[in-house]
Amino acid sequence: MARFSGATWKPISVNFTAKGQSSVRGLVVHIMAGTLAGTDSWFRNPAAKASSHFGTGKSGALYQWVDTANRAWAQADGNTSWLSIENEGQGGDALTSKQLDRIAEVFAWVHKTYGVPLQVASGPTGKGLGYHAMGGSAWGSHPSCPGSRIIAQLPEIVARAKKLAGTPAPQYAPFPGTAWFKKSPRSALVTAMGKRLVAEGCSAYASGPGPQWTESDRKSYAKWQKKRGFTGADADGWPGKTTWDALRVPKV
Known part of the structure; x- marks a missing residue:
């Protein structure tokens, strides 16, 4: 029982x-x-x-x-x-x-x-x-x-x-803003996001998660957003505060 x-x-x-x-x-x-x-x-x-x-x-x-x-x-x-x-x-x-x-x-x-x-x-x-x-x-x-x-x-x-x-909650990176991603940045934070998306079942990457935010990352993020039930502006492939908090990207 x-x-x-x-x-x-x-x-x-x-x-x-x-x-x-x-x-x-x-x-x-x-x-x-x-x-x-x-x-x-x-x-x-x-x-x-x-x-x-x-x-x-x-x-x-x-x-x-x-x-x-x-x-x-x-x-x-x-x-x-x-x-x-x-x-x-x-x-x-x-x-x-x-x-x-x-x-x-x-x-x-x-x-x-x-x-x-x-x-x-x-x-x-x-x-x-x-x-x-x-x-x-x-x-x-x-x-x-x-x-x-x-x-x-x-x-x-x-x-x-x-x-x-009794397990301490991990620390997470602050949201850098949607505009940051639209500049196609190269960052360890992008690599961490890619690993999180792969862990949640996304596989739209051309060659696996890397340090630069590309169109493949945007498509994979959109796939994850829809999988998690987000709609409208929260499912457009661009990270926003709501979906960022849901993904909970580890601090790097």
């Missing part, structure tokens, strides 16, 4: 697979498109055929519905190797600070219990803190779950989890 002591235990009797969690790659963040109470009720309905290991309320409530030794039904093919956490709210919402705290608490516990690295996951085959849309069609085709605003908050959740786990 694996239950997080910081959560209110709300066991359900349907909509999960007993002892079906084959491995744990990390924790997947979802949005409920509803309330915590409504979701609690829905998971108890056999017709729902859906569940989650954990769930948060906007005011800071934290529920655990499914023991993490069991498989919740939250993200289709991702269920066998990922835990799940639903969050009260609607598509397009950002998480409240209390929700960020609760997810960080669960993620720090997942790190301690299963050895999951405290990082944003690079994709379905990666490890760390993920989000529903990253699984694509194999995870049920939910491109708006949990939404770009919440995806942009994942690094903050990781930072809070590291603090809880």
